[in-house]
Amino acid sequence: MLGRLQNRYDVVVVGGGPAGLAAAIGARDAGAGRCLVVDREPEAGGILLQCIHSGFGLHHFKEELTGPEYAQRFFEQALEHDIDVVPESYVSGIGIDSDGTRRVRVLNETRGLHTVDCRSVVLAMGCRERTRGAIRIPGTRPAGVLTAGLAQKFVNLMGYLPGRRVAILGSGDIGLIMARRLVLEGCEVVGVFELMPYSNGLTRNVVQCLDDFGIPLHLSTTVTAIEGRDRVSAIHVAPMGPDGRPDLQRQRRVECDTLLLSIGLIPENELSASLGIDLDLVTRGPRVSSTLETSLPGVFACGNVLHVHDLVDFVTGEALRAGRHAGEHAQGIRMARDNITLVAGDNVRYCVPHTLSTGREHTIFMRCKEPMKPCEIVVGDRMRKRLSFVVPAEMIMFTIKPDALEGYHEDTLRIDIRPLEGAGRRATDAAGQGGAA
Amino acid sequence: MQDRLYDVAIVGGGVIGCAIARELSRYRLDVVLLERNAEVGFGTTKTNSGIIHPGHDTPVTTLKGRLVVRGNAMFDQLQRELNFGFQRIGALTWVRDEADVPVAMDLIRQGLDKGVPGLEWWDQARLRREEPNLARDLIGAIHAPSGGVINPYEFAFALIESAMKNGVELRVDCPVSSIGTRDGHLEVGTPMGPVAARFVLNCAGVHCDDIARMAGCDDVRIVPRKGEEFMLDKRLHGIVRRLVFPLPNRKTKGTLIIPTYDGTIMVGPTAHDVPDKEDVATTNAGAAEIFDYVGRLCPSIHPSDAITAFAGLRAVSDTGDFIIGPTSQKGFLNVAGIQSPGLTSAPSIAEFVRDLLCDEGLELQPRADFDPHVEGPPRFATRSHEDQDALVAADPRFGRIVCRCELVTEAEIHAAIDHGARTIDGVKFRCRAGMGRCQGGFCTSRIVTILSERLGIPPEQVTKRGGGSWILLPMDDAGGGDEAGGTPDGATGAEVEAC
Numbered sequence: 001m002l003g004r005l006q007n008r009y010d011v012v013v014v015g016g017g018p019a020g021l022a023a024a025i026g027a028r029d030a031g032a033g034r035c036l037v038v039d040r041e042p043e044a045g046g047i048l049l050q051c052i053h054s055g056f057g058l059h060h061f062k063e064e065l066t067g068p069e070y071a072q073r074f075f076e077q078a079l080e081h082d083i084d085v086v087p088e089s090y091v092s093g094i095g096i097d098s099d100g101t102r103r104v105r106v107l108n109e110t111r112g113l114h115t116v117d118c119r120s121v122v123l124a125m126g127c128r129e130r131t132r133g134a135i136r137i138p139g140t141r142p143a144g145v146l147t148a149g150l151a152q153k154f155v156n157l158m159g160y161l162p163g164r165r166v167a168i169l170g171s172g173d174i175g176l177i178m179a180r181r182l183v184l185e186g187c188e189v190v191g192v193f194e195l196m197p198y199s200n201g202l203t204r205n206v207v208q209c210l211d212d213f214g215i216p217l218h219l220s221t222t223v224t225a226i227e228g229r230d231r232v233s234a235i236h237v238a239p240m241g242p243d244g245r246p247d248l249q250r251q252r253r254v255e256c257d258t259l260l261l262s263i264g265l266i267p268e269n270e271l272s273a274s275l276g277i278d279l280d281l282v283t284r285g286p287r288v289s290s291t292l293e294t295s296l297p298g299v300f301a302c303g304n305v306l307h308v309h310d311l312v313d314f315v316t317g318e319a320l321r322a323g324r325h326a327g328e329h330a331q332g333i334r335m336a337r338d339n340i341t342l343v344a345g346d347n348v349r350y351c352v353p354h355t356l357s358t359g360r361e362h363t364i365f366m367r368c369k370e371p372m373k374p375c376e377i378v379v380g381d382r383m384r385k386r387l388s389f390v391v392p393a394e395m396i397m398f399t400i401k402p403d404a405l406e407g408y409h410e411d412t413l414r415i416d417i418r419p420l421e422g423a424g425r426r427a428t429d430a431a432g433q434g435g436a437a
Numbered sequence: 438m439q440d441r442l443y444d445v446a447i448v449g450g451g452v453i454g455c456a457i458a459r460e461l462s463r464y465r466l467d468v469v470l471l472e473r474n475a476e477v478g479f480g481t482t483k484t485n486s487g488i489i490h491p492g493h494d495t496p497v498t499t500l501k502g503r504l505v506v507r508g509n510a511m512f513d514q515l516q517r518e519l520n521f522g523f524q525r526i527g528a529l530t531w532v533r534d535e536a537d538v539p540v541a542m543d544l545i546r547q548g549l550d551k552g553v554p555g556l557e558w559w560d561q562a563r564l565r566r567e568e569p570n571l572a573r574d575l576i577g578a579i580h581a582p583s584g585g586v587i588n589p590y591e592f593a594f595a596l597i598e599s600a601m602k603n604g605v606e607l608r609v610d611c612p613v614s615s616i617g618t619r620d621g622h623l624e625v626g627t628p629m630g631p632v633a634a635r636f637v638l639n640c641a642g643v644h645c646d647d648i649a650r651m652a653g654c655d656d657v658r659i660v661p662r663k664g665e666e667f668m669l670d671k672r673l674h675g676i677v678r679r680l681v682f683p684l685p686n687r688k689t690k691g692t693l694i695i696p697t698y699d700g701t702i703m704v705g706p707t708a709h710d711v712p713d714k715e716d717v718a719t720t721n722a723g724a725a726e727i728f729d730y731v732g733r734l735c736p737s738i739h740p741s742d743a744i745t746a747f748a749g750l751r752a753v754s755d756t757g758d759f760i761i762g763p764t765s766q767k768g769f770l771n772v773a774g775i776q777s778p779g780l781t782s783a784p785s786i787a788e789f790v791r792d793l794l795c796d797e798g799l800e801l802q803p804r805a806d807f808d809p810h811v812e813g814p815p816r817f818a819t820r821s822h823e824d825q826d827a828l829v830a831a832d833p834r835f836g837r838i839v840c841r842c843e844l845v846t847e848a849e850i851h852a853a854i855d856h857g858a859r860t861i862d863g864v865k866f867r868c869r870a871g872m873g874r875c876q877g878g879f880c881t882s883r884i885v886t887i888l889s890e891r892l893g894i895p896p897e898q899v900t901k902r903g904g905g906s907w908i909l910l911p912m913d914d915a916g917g918g919d920e921a922g923g924t925p926d927g928a929t930g931a932e933v934e935a936c
Contacts, residue, residue, distance in 0.1 A: 040838060090838040092825075105822070109836030112829035113822050131876040133668070133745035140718045141747060143901035143908055147878045158882055160896060160909035185912060229715055230905035270842075 004084045005111055009034045010330035011323070012104045012118040014091045014271065017046020018312050019303020019319040020124035021074040021085075026323025027122070028081040032330045035083045036116065038106055040090045044078075045071030046126055047149065048312065050156045053177055059313035070312060094121060094275055094299075102298060119330035120298045122322055123272055123286070127265040127304040129174070135263060137169075139226030142233075148174040148262040155181055163258025167235055168192045169223045171199040171206070173310060173393075175262025180209035189215050190256050193237050195222045198371055200264075200393050202310055222246050223259065232257050265308045275299065282350040283307040289338045290353050290362055291325035292318070300326045307352050307365065310395050314365070321363070335360075340408065345416035347372060349392065356413065358405040366396050366415065374420045379404070380413045390417055443467045444799060446625050446634035448613050448648055450477035452485070452589060452783050453775050454640035455596035460787035461794075462603035465802045469634070470597070470605060471627060473612035475903020476863045478593030481642050482780075483866060484717070484749025485589040486666065486695055486706060490778040491528055491581035493548025493556055494685045500759045505778045506551050508785035509583055515784060519595035520813025521588060522698035528584025528680040529559070529568065531575045531734075540684055541579050548581070555582040570676045572734050584680050586698045589780055590866040591814075598856060599811045603804065609859075610903060613641075616652040616769065623652075623768050636768045636794060643714045643752045645760075645773035654764040657773050658755035661714050662689075664706025665723035666749075669742040670874060673702045676737055690777055692730050694738075699869065704731045704738065711750070719746045744874050751776040761789060763797060770794070814852050814867055818844035839887075840880040842873025850884060854891045862902040864888065885909070 010032040013020045016039025024035045043049060048056070051067030058064060061073070078085055089108035096102055104116045129147040144163055151162040152174060166187050168175045171194040179189045192210060197220045199206050210217050218237070224246050225236040234255045241247035267285040269277075278287045278295035285306040286294040293300050302322035303315045325335075338355035344366070351366035373389030377396070383404045390396060405413075445461055447454045450472030458470045474480065489512055492505035516523045532541050541558065548556045559567065560577045567580075601607055608629060615626035616637060625632040639657075641648040649657040675696075683691035689708035697703050707723045728740045754760050754774025759782070761772050772790055775782070795801050817825060817835055828835040834848035845868050853867035861877075864870055864884055871877035871884065885908060889896045897914075900906045 040841065088837060090841070092844070107825070107829070107836055107838065109829060109833035112826040112836060128875045129878050131744070131874075131878065133743055133876055134741070136667075136719075136721075136724050136740070136743055136746055138718065138720045138724070143906040146881070150878050150881055153882050154909050158886070158896065158909070159912055161912060161914065162909060164910065164914070225718070230900075230902070231907060 001082070002079065002085050003087070005036070005086050005089070005106065005108075005114060005116070006034065006084065007116060009036045009084075009116060009118040011035045011120045011122060011326050012102070012116055013037045013122040013124055013323070014104075015039060015046070015124035015126055015303075015305070016041070016044030016085060016087065017124060017126050017303065018048055018071060018074060019126070019305070019315050020044075020046070020122070021071075021078045022316045022319035023122040023124055023300070023302055023323030023326065024083045025074070025077055025081050026320035027120070027327030027330070028083060029320075030324040030327030030331075032120075032327030035081075035327075036118070037078065037083060037085045038089045038091050038104070039085065039087045042088050044075055044085050044087055050149075050152050051177070052156045053181070056312050059311065060316050074316070091271060094271070096296075100298070120300065120326040122326045123294070123299065123301040123305050124303045124319065125268045125271060125305045127267045127308055129261070130264040130266060132261060137223055137226055140228055142226070142228035142231050144228070144232035144258045145226060146258075146260060148172065148178045148260045151178050151260050152181070155185060161185060161187060162260070163232075163256075164188065165190060165256045166258040166260060167223075167254055167256040168260045168262060170194060170261060170263035171201050171217060172262035172264060173201040173205050175260060176201040176205040176209040178260060178262070179215050180213055183213050183215065190254055191216045191218055193218045193221045193223060195240065196220070198391060198393075202393060203391070224248065224251055226259060227253075232259055235259055265304065267305045267308065269305060272301070272305070280350065280354065282344075283352065285352075287354045288352065289355050290357050290360065291335055292322035292353060293325065293329070298329055300329075307350065310393065314395065314397060317363070318365070340405070340410070341412045343412050343414040345414040347390075347417040348415050351415055356400070356405070358408055359402055361402055362400045364398055364400060364415070368392055368396065368417050372417060372419055375417050376420055378416045378418055380408075380410075380415075382408065382413070386420065441467070441633065442622060443469045443632065443634040445469075445636045445638060445794070446471060446623070446632050447638045447640055448625070449640035449642055449644075450474070450593075450597065450607070450609070451480050451640060451642050452478060452482040452593045452596070452780055453642075453772055453786060454638070455593045455600065456783040456787040457638060457640065457772065457790050458600040458605045459596040460784075460791050462600040462605045463803060463807045465804050466799070468600075468605045469632060470600070470607050471611045471613055471625065471632065472607065472609045475609055475860050475900065476857070477597045477607070477609070478590045478866070479862065479902055481749050481752065482593050483590050483862075484664070484666070484747055485780050486664070486693065486703070487587050487589045487697060488528075488680060488693070488695065488780070489523065489525070489585035489587050490781045491548065491553050491556070491584045492551060492778065492781070493544050493553045493579070493581060494530070494690065495778060496547065497551055500761065501778060501782060502551070504759070504782040504785040504789060506553055508778070508782040511784040512585065512587070518809040519592070519599055519811055521591040521595045523585055523587040523592070524698055525583060525585040526679050526696060528581045528682060529564070530579040530581070530682045530684060531564070531571070532577050532684065533575050535576065537684055538577070541577070544684075545579055553581060553583060556580070568677055568679065568681070570735055570737055571681065572736065580679075586680065586695065587780070588698050592780075592783075594857060594867060595811055595813070599809065602811060603807055613648060613651065616648070623766075634768075636770065636797065636799060638770050638772055638790065640772045642775070643750050645752060645771065649764065649771060649773070652764065652766045652769045654766055654769065654771070656764070657760060657771055659774065660710050660753045660755070661716070661750035662753045662776070663709050663711045663716060664749055664751060665719050665727065666703055666705030666747055667724065667727055667743045668745045669702045669704065669738065670744050671701055673738065673742055674700050676702060677735060681734065692727060694731060694735055702738070704728070706749070708751075710753070714750065717748045717750060719748050723748070745876060759786070761786065762793060768797070770797070814856060815849055817846045817849060839883050840870035840873065842875050843869040845870040845880075847887070850887050851891070854888065859892065860900050860902050860906075861885070861888070861908065881908075
């Protein structure tokens with residue numbers, strides 16, 4: 001029920017974006033009784049609500065939806081599953097009693113600081129955008145420097161423009177989507193500047209949002225200074241030199257009144273850190289077992305708080321599983337403990353989950369460090385999977401079947417991505433399938 | 438309005454102008470403060486390191502050396518009256534080289550002679566015990582328990598609020614264009630028309646020389662000395678517990694590690710003279726300088742911990758000291774060259790200026806109804822759970838979190854506006870909304886909306902900090918004309934109502 005907040009639940013989900021809603025549904029499907037989703041915004045749905053472009057749901061629903069449409073389906077499903085969804089509420093802390101009861105402190109205007117008892121918790125707080133301070137762009141501090149996501153909120157939710165003449169630093173998906181959006185609204189987008197020699201967004205977004213609109217993408221280029229007293233008046237950009245620093249000799253000035261930043265997303269794990277949960281320094285999300293359980297028993301994590309995804313469809317799949325396991329945990333069902341630790345090997349930046357158990361099927365998400373084509377994923381001596389290409393911007397998902405790990409007695413299992421010599425066969429659908437931001 | 442003759446017109450609403458305004462508000466005087474920006478404290482004050490210096494390092498032969506210790510001692514009462522963020526966390530001046538120990542001992546002696554309380558030498562063992570995260574090669578430090586940290590902008594906001602409560606008039610967006618004489622008094626030219634006053638105080642910070650020149654006094658020279666600072670992630674909270682100073686050199690008190698009042702760590706400032714009085718750009722060189730230095734002093738601090746950087750300009754006079762006193766223009770007084778320890782000295786400078794005005798013939802009749810108190814802004818994040826619950830019960834707006842990084846509620850945004858905030862920065866510096874790790878990514882849109890509703894202006898007229906610092910445009914304005922996006926009313930002078 002929308003807005004109902006009871007004192008006791010089986011599962012409490014922190015965050016009502018796509019991950020949180022799916023996790024609650026997964027918990028109910030697994031037989032959990034009462035489930036609560038706490039969301040800080042006036043409406044559940046998370047960042048999808050400001051993603052009014054289409055391209056969501058191609059994998060999960062086999063149809064193309066807008067962000068709000070995708071969110072609406074899960075919101076309705078959540079209510080059909082008799083899940084309590086409480087908006088405009090903030091989880092300010094979680095305590096654990098000696099008997100294992102989790103006590104979630106929820107703040108909202110009607111109940112004040114209200115404590116909710118539960119058996120399992122799912123963390124689904126999402127992520128935030130990296131800011132100017134994190135990359136220390138020198139220069140003045142005028143109005144007009146903002147993250148692409150904030151600009152998206154201005155345009156799509158408030159109905160205002162962030163500026164007239166816009167430069168974009170970073171080629172993350174939100175930046176690419178916003179380049180197109182601003183051109184459609186009559187703004188001039190003077191260019192997208194990307195530090196790396198390749199885009200950090202999905203290939204399909206580069207094509208559909210930049211190429212189709214004639215917006216230049218300047219690779220291996222970065223912003224070296226910001227000018228303007230009250231409002232941005234120009235930026236300075238320079239190509240990256242061979243020493244990995246901007247080549248200031250070739251610096252040039254680009255006039256603009258706005259600089260959007262699309263320079264990466266950071267999982268919001270301040271609550272997780274306050275619980276003492278082990279975090280992975282690479283993903284900046286919790287370390288999780290094959291049941292997506294964190295280092296704190298009964299506390300699960302999914303979605304962008306666990307690791308930053310590119311496709312909401314993958315978030316949904318992961319969250320349904322996390323919710324299912326949280327629901328089982330709430331009913332006292334315990335899985336056999338994991339017995340294998342995954343090790344990120346050659347050209348693997350990270351893989352999630354961090355541990356596996358023999359005897360079960362596992363879905364592995366991972367990202368490469370560098371683009372490579374054609375190549376293969378090598379899972380110890382147990383499994384190989386060919387891919388036509390991998391790029392850091394596109395998450396790789398694959399399954400390890402139970403028989404692949406049969407009779408495996410090592411403590412660790414290493415995953416590498418290795419180049420394949422010669423022209424590769426057509427890739428499996430593990431990567432390179434495109435999708436929406 | 439032109440006919441009104443003020444007793445005192447203060448040019449400049451930095452912390453010095455605000456402190457003087459508040460001091461003069463104790464007396465039956467007509468006082469007006471003229472500020473060129475949209476709010477007070479938006480110049481050097483806002484970028485100040487926020488340190489209340491113990492004062493042992495400034496020699497008593499200078500004016501600042503005499504004013505600083507008195508200023509420091511005044512802050513306890515000021516905080517009780519004005520409720521700004523201030524805490525005496527103590528200051529350390531470290532020594533790495535045996536040869537510098539005598540210098541440190543001289544500073545201790547100098548400080549004790551000046552009446553700096555509690556100064557003592559900490560040897561290496563004591564220093565390591567008290568501050569275990571500092572570099573192992575430091576051999577000792579001067580500990581000054583009276584050193585403190587303060588939110589300098591909160592101090593300025595509280596001073597002006599108190600002054601206005603006691604009758605001082607504030608005009609913002611009000612740059613001064615001329616200073617002349619007329620009918621035996623001074624006349625200050627502003628976009629809102631001339632302001633007539635018996636006395637004019639030049640508290641214009643880095644612009645003091647320009648203002649003095651308008652009054653026909655060509656004897657003040659100000660060089661802007663830039664300081665860049667870096668604010669670090671709260672992850673580092675507690676890494677040092679006290680202010681960490683090097684031994685001072687002639688030009689600056691050096692680069693510091695500052696555990697701010699709000700629990701973040703700040704590192705800086707640099708000290709480089711710049712030609713441009715508006716040059717508050719941060720630089721790569723500044724970042725490298727600070728982080729190289731800090732890395733050697735506190736190895737756990739890494740450049741990637743920076744969440745934001747900013748720069749400010751110290752107003753450095755050619756005498757190297759404060760320049761406070763009458764000029765060749767009768768009634769025109771300079772309060773110039775107020776660099777470090779200017780913030781610490783602000784309250785004692787205000788008293789000093791009051792006495793100068795008295796000497797110059799201003800009658801000071803205390804107001805019987807002077808009320809020294811202003812309520813501090815409400816703070817939700819730091820309260821106990823019981824208090825938080827009670828706050829929400831009393832006002833449901835405390836139950837709505839606007840800024841998730843710093844846990845700032847909607848009630849606090851409204852309180853900031855009640856207490857005078859008119860811009861995004863005004864809100865941010867009053868209640869911390871937008872100061873955290875996401876730097877306003879999540880809350881800016883909500884704050885724009887609240888400001889727009891409260892000020893009765895459309896969202897496109899809400900600014901970051903006044904002037905041309907617009908934030909958004911109406912949808913139909915994208916390819917529009919080329920008129921620069923100043924505030925539609927032109928930002929040329931506004932009277933601020935007392936709050």
